Amino acid sequence: DTEVTQTPKHLVMGMTNKKSLECEQHMGHRAMYWYKQKAKKPPELMFVYSYEKLSINESVPSRFSPECPNSSLLNLHLHALQPEDSALYLCASRLAGGQETQYFGPGTRLLVL
């Protein structure tokens, strides 16, 4: 099973809302990632968790707050977002270590009004 699942598939939220994105994998991967992808652009790395600890934060605004409650789950909490935050948010996972394939989820398409 090489599946990374993400919920919800689509999300529309206002600028004052609080919402969360969820990501799950059961491949025993210990590195998990959040990316942001705008239309016709490459995925931009936001956060990396390694063994449930935040190891990389690419200077992401604090209105995005990641959480890794256990080795299978990764959340992204959203609060007070801006319209320019509308994008496809991708989760990925891999066995810890650079020499491993990263598997991507289908993404959550977020629209901020």
Place this chain on the structure above:
Amino acid sequence: AQSVSQHNHHVILSEAASLELGCNYSYGGTVNLFWYVQYPGQHLQLLLKYFSGDPLVKGIKGFEAEFIKSKFSFNLRKPSVQWSDTAEYFCAVSGHNNDMRFGAGTRLTVKP
């Protein structure tokens, strides 16, 4: 700082034509190299990867890539493209600290 450059923004080919997409990287250390494909409306899929060993790697759907260390390149090739290869192609690099950086992408359009 780690970076990835893809030379071609948009490539248009006819079916059966040969394909080569350029990728150059800049990274201070041992790198692992990947090509991902994103078909319209679908999520990223791994085409092939290079970690070590034979610099010519073969992937799915007839794609291959060659790692040339002296040129910091990892170009993607396919001898004969099909209409179904129309997609966005991303080169990516990762290092020892679990990060992964993507190039800007090359949009391939194959005309039937």
